[in-house]
Amino acid sequence: MDRKKKSPSWTVVVIWFIVFWPVGFYMIYKKLANDKSAAMKNSKVLKTIGYFFLFCAVSLPLVEIGSESGNNMGSILTCVVFYTVGGILLVRGGKKLQKSGERYKKLIEIVINQQQYTIENIAAQMGLDYGETVDALQEMIDKDYFAGAYIDLANHELVFPDRFQQTGYHANQNLYAEVNAGGAPQQKVVKCPNCGGKNIITAGQVSECDYCGSPIQ
Helix, strand or coil: CCCCCCCCCHHHHHHHHHHCHHHHHHHHHHHHHHCCCCCCCHHHHHHHHHHHHHHHHHHHHHHHHHHCCCCCHHHHHHHHHHHHHHHHHHHHHHHHHHHHHHHHHHHHHHHHHCCCCEHHHHHHHHCCCHHHHHHHHHHHHHCCCCCCCEEECCCCEEECCCHHHHHCCCCCCCCCCCCCCCCCCCEEEEECCCCCCEEEEECCCCEECCCCCCEEC
16 A cells, blocks of 8 residues: 555645635645655755745835825735735745654664664664654654664564665665675665765765655766
8 A cells, every 4th residue: 555645736726725724734734744755854944934924014004104105004904914824834835844854864874874773773873762763763654764674562673674674774774885695786885965864875866865765976
């Protein structure tokens, strides 16, 4: 079963934004948050749009006062409320997304790059308690950052059933070593520029990061 969440198209988002802006704001946030390859950098987009809206909220009354055009102040106030509320929601959403992205990257560094799978060890490096660490790992599993993994509560560890068979290395091997089977196309370890996860790919080919889906080569 494909557990990946499908996000609405930008056309749908814009239409909702015009028809009923609260739904539009929510859909913008969810679209950016659910995009694995962009979830770690879209916080800047959300905050930039939010600060622009707040700027508009401050500027509109000043422009109206300076124009002396006698436009309906009720309409101006409605726009001010719209931009103020929208700006605050987008800025807060951007900060929340930034915090999540930083947590994801740190977990990928600990679990994938440092090969730490014991919950207690991960918790110690994250500065979280056991329950918070389990919740954070489960969130990443649910969002397919750790696709195929599961949490073994009995043994207090994160398990990747097919990880070593698929990538061609074993737990006691150095992740930074090149993986080259006899007669097979040369493979190499590449660090994803987006999430920082180490991937084994075929040299000379463009692949997708196993963890965030970003293109790597």
